[in-house]
Amino acid sequence: MIRVTLWNVDLIFKIAGLGILISVLNMVLRQAGKEEQAQMLTLVGVVIVLMMVIRLVYQLFENVKVMFQL
Template structure:
């Protein structure tokens, strides 16, 4: 895993948190929830590739 991935996830988290607070303060709770959900989905999509690499590495280590 690369340090850049951690920084990307942290940046997405900060952006989503700021957008969430701005939307809640303006009375748009539904859009704030959708923004949070979209941020979570983006991060999970980024992690799917890393998890796949992890499983491939485990397979190759144990010769499965």
């Protein structure tokens, strides 16, 4: 039941792009002396990416369960 689709590759690029943009934004905010907002932004970025991949993580655990017949 292991599926490899092109959709997943797109997701990887999307996450990479988000990472780049958020790290640049983080740098700009830190330069402007807004450390707290920079930290908050990083946290928000992590949450957004987590929401994107949570289905895939669920799928991974399902696959592991099937593979080891749990």
